[in-house]
Amino acid sequence: MILVLLSRDPDAPFAAREQQDLLATLSAFALPMTLVFSQLGIKQLDKSRYPDNNLLAMLPSLGVAEVFMELPDTPTETADFDTLIPCSPISRHELKVLAQSARLAINL
Numbered sequence: 001m002i003l004v005l006l007s008r009d010p011d012a013p014f015a016a017r018e019q020q021d022l023l024a025t026l027s028a029f030a031l032p033m034t035l036v037f038s039q040l041g042i043k044q045l046d047k048s049r050y051p052d053n054n055l056l057a058m059l060p061s062l063g064v065a066e067v068f069m070e071l072p073d074t075p076t077e078t079a080d081f082d083t084l085i086p087c088s089p090i091s092r093h094e095l096k097v098l099a100q101s102a103r104l105a106i107n108l
Contacts, residue, residue: 021060056085070091
């Protein structure tokens with residue numbers, strides 16, 4: 001399994017394109033991929049902010065098996081919005097365990 005942690009601000013120049021290119025390249029390995037949206041990267045799951053997110057639209061064709069959203073360290077940092085795709089919450093501890101079991105882990 002390939003673990004991809006998406007933590008960059010989606011509003012940063014070229015961030016979305018770099019993520020799309022990376023995921024397309026990783027799909028060539030024919031291994032299941034797991035995505036974790038973390039920190040500022042969580043913003044791109046917000047349906048009201050990014051209604052036509054091309055990255056999320058292409059996930060099924062790339063072999064993405066699971067999608068997670070990292071839970072914030074403090075309850076005041078919760079992401080309170082409708083997500084564009086179904087994703088499961090994951091704690092920082094669970095993320096560490098998942099990263100240890102991954103064949104390859106990439107932080108973008």
